[in-house]
Amino acid sequence: MAEVSNLKLKFANLERQKMETEHRLRISQVEIDHLTKSMQTTQRQVQMQQHGQVPSIDQNELTELVSKFRQRTGEIEQLRMAVQQLLNANEEKNMQIDTLRSLVVEQQMRGGGGKYPVGANGSELTDSVTGQLPRSVSGYDDVVDFDINQQLRKLLTEDTPGDFMPASSSYPEGFYYGVQQQQPLRMAQTTRM
Numbered sequence: 001m002a003e004v005s006n007l008k009l010k011f012a013n014l015e016r017q018k019m020e021t022e023h024r025l026r027i028s029q030v031e032i033d034h035l036t037k038s039m040q041t042t043q044r045q046v047q048m049q050q051h052g053q054v055p056s057i058d059q060n061e062l063t064e065l066v067s068k069f070r071q072r073t074g075e076i077e078q079l080r081m082a083v084q085q086l087l088n089a090n091e092e093k094n095m096q097i098d099t100l101r102s103l104v105v106e107q108q109m110r111g112g113g114g115k116y117p118v119g120a121n122g123s124e125l126t127d128s129v130t131g132q133l134p135r136s137v138s139g140y141d142d143v144v145d146f147d148i149n150q151q152l153r154k155l156l157t158e159d160t161p162g163d164f165m166p167a168s169s170s171y172p173e174g175f176y177y178g179v180q181q182q183q184p185l186r187m188a189q190t191t192r193m
Contacts, residue, residue, distance in 0.1 A: 001111070003148060007104045010155070011097060018093045025086045032079045039072045100155070107148055 046065060 004104060004107050004111075007100055007107065011100045011104065014093050014097045014100065018090060018097065021086055021090045021093065025083060025090070028079055028083045028086065032076060032083070035072055035076050035079065039069065039076065042069050042072070096155070103148065103151060 042065060046069070049062075
């Protein structure tokens, strides 16, 4: 029974991490959109200047515009990489959640007298898309025995705090804090949920 409780706690922790990752992903996408619009404005200004539609500016201003453009291009590329890493981390968490869900279901099926498992909120543990029990339960008779303790140890030893941090540490902090300072009330409300 303690194993089931541990699996449920692990499952809840992975769900929380998934939500945090999705939140950072949304922030990154907003920042990418902002930088893209800003970069397009700068490109239009440079094109208009090259076609003689705007009074010419001195060489220093042009050099400054070009350096800003290059800097923003680099920032956008960093954000794209950060978003990709967040998506990969999110997918990995989804797979871990599915694995833990199936382990909880199998453990409860074996030790619970054939009753369907109940989630933390009192509802059955079902697939959120199809509303069915996980695949491992539907093919329960065909499941090959395995050591649940070994599987738990493997999951727990592989999921160290350092595993989650590489994806989040690649996120440019300057953008996150800039968005956070601009929208402190909105950020506080979303972190409570």
